[in-house]
Amino acid sequence: MANETDNSNDKELVGLLAQFDDPTSLLAACNNAREAGYKKMDAFTPFPVHGIDPALGIKRSFLPFIVLAVALGAVCVGLGMQFYTNGGEIGGVSTDQSPIFPGYQFLISGKPHFSLPANIPVTFEVIVLSSAFATFFGMWIINKLPRLSNPLHRVSRFKRVTNDKFFLMLEAKDEKFDKSDSEAELNQWGAVAIEEVNQDLTDTKLPAWMAPMALIGALLLLIPPVAIFSAYGATNTKPRLHVVPDMDWQHKFKTQVLSPNVSDPDTPEYLFANRRAMRQPVEGSVRFGSLETDSEMFRGIKKDFANASMTVGMKKSMLASTGPQDEEENLDQWITGFPEGFEVNETTLARGKERFNIYCSVCHGYAGNGDGLVNQRAVALAANGQATWTAAKSLHDAVVKDASKNPTGRIYDTITNGRNNMGPYKDQIPVADRWAIVAYVKALQETGITPVGADAAAEAEAATEAEAPELEAAEEEKEE
Amino acid sequence: MATTVDPKQLDNTLDDPADRSPLVLGGLNYEGVTDTACGVWDAERPPMIWWVLLLIALSLLGLLGACVNHLLMSGTGVWGNNNPVYWGWPIVNFVFWVGIGHAGTLISAILFLFRQNWRTSINRAAEAMTIFAVVCAGLFPGVHIGRVWVFYWLFPIPTEHLAMWPNFRSPLLWDVFAVSTYATVSLLFWYMGMVPDIATFRDRTRSKIGKFIYGILSLGWTGSSRAWHHYEIAYTILAALATPLVLSVHTIVSFDFAVSQLPGWHTTIFPPYFVAGAIFSGFAMVVTLLVPARKLCGLENLITIRHLENMNKIIMATGLMVGMAYGIEFFMAWYSGVEFEQFALSNRAFGNYWWAYWIMVSCNVLAPQVFWIKWCRTTPWFMVIVCIFVNIGMWFERFVITITSLSRDFVPSSWAYFHPTWVDISMLVGSFGLFFTLFLMFCRFLPVIAMAEVKSIMPMEDGH
Numbered sequence: 001m002a003n004e005t006d007n008s009n010d011k012e013l014v015g016l017l018a019q020f021d022d023p024t025s026l027l028a029a030c031n032n033a034r035e036a037g038y039k040k041m042d043a044f045t046p047f048p049v050h051g052i053d054p055a056l057g058i059k060r061s062f063l064p065f066i067v068l069a070v071a072l073g074a075v076c077v078g079l080g081m082q083f084y085t086n087g088g089e090i091g092g093v094s095t096d097q098s099p100i101f102p103g104y105q106f107l108i109s110g111k112p113h114f115s116l117p118a119n120i121p122v123t124f125e126v127i128v129l130s131s132a133f134a135t136f137f138g139m140w141i142i143n144k145l146p147r148l149s150n151p152l153h154r155v156s157r158f159k160r161v162t163n164d165k166f167f168l169m170l171e172a173k174d175e176k177f178d179k180s181d182s183e184a185e186l187n188q189w190g191a192v193a194i195e196e197v198n199q200d201l202t203d204t205k206l207p208a209w210m211a212p213m214a215l216i217g218a219l220l221l222l223i224p225p226v227a228i229f230s231a232y233g234a235t236n237t238k239p240r241l242h243v244v245p246d247m248d249w250q251h252k253f254k255t256q257v258l259s260p261n262v263s264d265p266d267t268p269e270y271l272f273a274n275r276r277a278m279r280q281p282v283e284g285s286v287r288f289g290s291l292e293t294d295s296e297m298f299r300g301i302k303k304d305f306a307n308a309s310m311t312v313g314m315k316k317s318m319l320a321s322t323g324p325q326d327e328e329e330n331l332d333q334w335i336t337g338f339p340e341g342f343e344v345n346e347t348t349l350a351r352g353k354e355r356f357n358i359y360c361s362v363c364h365g366y367a368g369n370g371d372g373l374v375n376q377r378a379v380a381l382a383a384n385g386q387a388t389w390t391a392a393k394s395l396h397d398a399v400v401k402d403a404s405k406n407p408t409g410r411i412y413d414t415i416t417n418g419r420n421n422m423g424p425y426k427d428q429i430p431v432a433d434r435w436a437i438v439a440y441v442k443a444l445q446e447t448g449i450t451p452v453g454a455d456a457a458a459e460a461e462a463a464t465e466a467e468a469p470e471l472e473a474a475e476e477e478k479e480e
Numbered sequence: 481m482a483t484t485v486d487p488k489q490l491d492n493t494l495d496d497p498a499d500r501s502p503l504v505l506g507g508l509n510y511e512g513v514t515d516t517a518c519g520v521w522d523a524e525r526p527p528m529i530w531w532v533l534l535l536i537a538l539s540l541l542g543l544l545g546a547c548v549n550h551l552l553m554s555g556t557g558v559w560g561n562n563n564p565v566y567w568g569w570p571i572v573n574f575v576f577w578v579g580i581g582h583a584g585t586l587i588s589a590i591l592f593l594f595r596q597n598w599r600t601s602i603n604r605a606a607e608a609m610t611i612f613a614v615v616c617a618g619l620f621p622g623v624h625i626g627r628v629w630v631f632y633w634l635f636p637i638p639t640e641h642l643a644m645w646p647n648f649r650s651p652l653l654w655d656v657f658a659v660s661t662y663a664t665v666s667l668l669f670w671y672m673g674m675v676p677d678i679a680t681f682r683d684r685t686r687s688k689i690g691k692f693i694y695g696i697l698s699l700g701w702t703g704s705s706r707a708w709h710h711y712e713i714a715y716t717i718l719a720a721l722a723t724p725l726v727l728s729v730h731t732i733v734s735f736d737f738a739v740s741q742l743p744g745w746h747t748t749i750f751p752p753y754f755v756a757g758a759i760f761s762g763f764a765m766v767v768t769l770l771v772p773a774r775k776l777c778g779l780e781n782l783i784t785i786r787h788l789e790n791m792n793k794i795i796m797a798t799g800l801m802v803g804m805a806y807g808i809e810f811f812m813a814w815y816s817g818v819e820f821e822q823f824a825l826s827n828r829a830f831g832n833y834w835w836a837y838w839i840m841v842s843c844n845v846l847a848p849q850v851f852w853i854k855w856c857r858t859t860p861w862f863m864v865i866v867c868i869f870v871n872i873g874m875w876f877e878r879f880v881i882t883i884t885s886l887s888r889d890f891v892p893s894s895w896a897y898f899h900p901t902w903v904d905i906s907m908l909v910g911s912f913g914l915f916f917t918l919f920l921m922f923c924r925f926l927p928v929i930a931m932a933e934v935k936s937i938m939p940m941e942d943g944h
Contacts, residue, residue, distance in 0.1 A: 042704050042705060042706060043704070043705040044702055044703045044704055044705070045703050045705060045708065046510060046514075046676075046680075046703060046931075046932060046935055047676075047708075047932040047933070047935040047936040048705075048708040048709075048711070048712050048932075048936055049705070049708075052705050052708075053705070053709055056705055056706075058705065058706055058709050061709055061710045061713040063710055063713050063714055063717065064713065064717060067717055081636060082648040085636050085645035085646070085648065086645065086647065086648050086649070101638040101640075103645065104643070104644045104645045106647045106649070108647070108649065111649065115649070118648070118649040119648055119649070121651075121654040121657070121658065121728070121732055121735070122648055122653070122654055122657045124724075124728060125654075125657040125658050125661040125725075125728070126657070126661075128661055128665060128721050128724070128725045128728075129661040129664060129665065131717070131721050132664070132665040132668050132669075132718060132721050132722075133668070135668075135714045135717045135718050135721070136668045136672060136714070136718070138714070139672070139710050139711060139713075139714035140699065142710050143704075143706070143707040143710055143711070145699045145700050145701065145707070146696075146699035146700050147699070147700035148695070148696075148700055149700075150700055150702060152702055153702075158702075159683040159684075160683070161683075161702065161703045162676065162677075162679045162680040162682075162683045162701075162703060163510065163511055163514045163680060163683070163684075164509065164510035164511040164514065243629050244552065244553060244555075244627075246555075247555055247626075247627065288893075
């Protein structure tokens with residue numbers, strides 16, 4: 001027996017450590033020890049030796065159940081976190097009403113604040129992360145590791161346990177343990193060498209300097225979190241720290257703001273004369289792709305008149321009702337057919353019908369006789385004095401229908417810029433669609449549908465004779 | 481030990497159905513495995529080539545540091561990202577690196593669950609590579625957020641100053657959770673697997689500092705059978721957790737694209753396509769690293785030609801999957817009947833970026849086909865060349881997906897050609913510096929081979 005550790009009175013025997021050179025003889029020794037009645041023993045190997053668990057009587061690990069419990073908890077935590085922070089609702093009460101750290105509801109395309117499919121990925125990751133932590137830390141805790149001092153490491157021979165040797169230790173705490181008997185048994189089972197493992201009792205005490213140092217260290221570690229939390233809750237009179245100043249104060253002005261005073265307060269001076277922070281386009285600038293030189297196509301005006309005058313419908317202000325139209329209209333300027341590049345055929349007529357039904361029929365009616373629902377309701381309200389309204393014209397009205405008074409160019413212009421009470425539609429309807437509507441209007445007029453009952457037609461005719469400015473004057477009086 | 485020379489000891493790529501080919505050559509016993517695996521670490525000083533490589537890696541790392549500093553001081557305008565390509569190289573590099581980071585966990589976890597014993601020699605290095613690749617990957621979205629000093633807004637931390645929480649329905653937030661979970665779990669898995677081998681270092685080292693550091697890191701491991709029992713169960717659980725995790729990570733990365741509505745991104749094939757590509761690129765990177773590393777560390781008897789051949793077979797298989805995904809993308813564009821999708825895909829192959837697309841196809845689909853020939857998949861220098869092509873191809877795959885779709889979006893007036901700046905290029909090059917610095921440090925200071933695991937798959941010494 002080779003004992004490399006010296007014996008003194010300060011030592012206590014922990015057990016006997018027997019060395020074996022291969023896993024097979026270790027397994028045999030383990031089996032022998034168990035059959036001989038040893039309970040407190042352990043084998044030490046460089047790698048997990050299969051079959052050693054039953055030989056030593058090791059019960060199956062309960063680690064999986066710990067992990068399962070943590071994983072189930074993580075489902076609740078993961079879902080609960082997302083539910084709370086994104087302002088989920090139960091019974092009409094949302095977490096965004098919480099007095100502290102309220103949830104925050106993101107309004108995105110009207111989607112629900114909490115919906116399982118969108119919340120599964122994060123829940124899954126939370127489960128995996130928690131389970132991995134449970135597995136990792138659970139395993140070390142069950143194994144009572146980390147253990148920084150172990151009498152086994154005092155046996156120099158034991159260093160080869162992580163290389164190529166196999167060890168069996170019979171613990172002194174075992175009832176059957178007897179130093180000389182056990183040693184004989186181990187020899188009998190084929191141990192290559194046997195060592196006593198001694199616990200050095202003086203060793204088990206911590207050095208005197210360690211405890212106060214650990215305390216001081218722990219206190220020092222508390223300083224950063226305390227400093228952060230106190231700074232977090234405190235009110236500071238100094239401006240906050242700006243890590244990168246030119247990102248916090250960017251040298252720019254937003255597009256629609258007033259220019260700040262760039263000079264001293266008494267003699268103000270601004271970036272531009274009109275006090276905008278942004279330059280306006282040079283007069284006559286044309287947006288890319290918007291040159292629109294073809295006056296027939298884009299304005300419904302013959303090329304000869306392209307530079308002569310503005311259209312009558314081009315208003316001084318947005319709505320006709322807010323101001324009189326002071327320009328003389330030249331009826332000759334309007335084109336009477338359709339511009340080059342627009343073809344009247346079945347497709348464009350169908351398109352025109354569709355657009356007409358969407359945009360025009362609300363006032364002018366599907367048949368064009370001025371009985372759209374908006375018009376009906378507004379006329380009824382106007383009759384009670386509850387609103388002011390210029391009745392929408394019937395497209396079958398004699399004047400409207402008259403190609404000399406209302407050539408196609410003028411109808412196009414009406415759609416584009418509005419007329420009387422009617423607002424402009426140039427922002428809603430693209431050019432080609434406007435011409436399609438014109439084509440459809442002409443088709444409607446050609447079919448000559450008249451309202452049911454001649455009286456209604458007569459009334460409509462009478463209504464068209466009433467001039468818009470008069471109604472507008474009446475309207476202004478009512479407003480006062 | 482065998483007294484007659486077994487032909488499989490000379491060439492362990494031979495397949496004999498009656499007998500398993502040895503995975504450890506040179507007649508090594510347990511001690512021989514330990515001595516071989518600790519070779520570089522045991523040496524008084526590392527070989528000259530290590531210093532040379534470290535110097536190169538450190539200078540590239542310095543370049544990366546300078547670029548990150550420049551970026552933080554000046555803002556993200558130093559990159560080429562601009563309308564309409566707001567996701568430029570940073571996201572390309574992120575997906576590239578995070579994809580490479582998939583091989584390690586795949587080798588450790590999935591091959592472990594499938595009881596593929598040949599994984600034992602390569603899993604440690606592959607896991608280390610995973611972690612270093614994820615570090616490189618995390619860097620790019622980290623600095624891409626612009627104001628790095630408020631990075632914690634990414635996480636659900638209660639704050640009265642912001643008075644907001646993250647939007648949990650956003651794929652970008654899923655990404656934060658997926659990548660950080662992946663990095664953490666990979667680190668736990670890697671470290672846990674390494675503890676018995678660090679204990680070997682603890683017991684071998686002669687320096688006092690080494691004893692202290694490895695003593696702390698090995699947590700007092702003794703190789704007790706009770707500890708091994710719980711350890712093996714824990715390892716299996718971690719493998720079972722890491723397997724769906726590794727698939728989920730690149731799935732979620734692909735959601736960054738697939739959940740948007742951009743033609744060429746909005747497609748259901750992305751998750752499997754990205755995962756196959758990730759395994760493909762990761763294995764290629766493992767081969768690229770391990771062939772020089774086994775030479776450098778003298779590990780030819782542990783990382784044998786058979787290991788490399790197996791990896792090349794996986795590279796070829798995943799390369800074919802990726803190739804099929806490229807084809808299916810065109811089918812889906814045609815079959816969907818959506819003209820925007822059809823335009824996006826034809827623009828990829830024949831538009832402004834045709835050169836990137838065809839680099840991708842030739843590197844990813846054509847190059848690995850040489851592995852059908854046995855000589856190609858068993859000749860180290862040749863497989864490294866092929867794998868470098870695969871790495872280039874996979875970088876271009878992410879480039880093609882990100883850049884071509886963004887540069888040709890729905891509105892033709894905003895179409896533009898993407899130009900990277902010198903910062904973009906330097907950061908990509910610099911990230912390799914970070915990666916190789918970490919890997920070289922790992923080769924010198926930590927156990928490159930999972931010694932305990934290799935020993936456990938060796939036939940028992942007494943002839944059983």
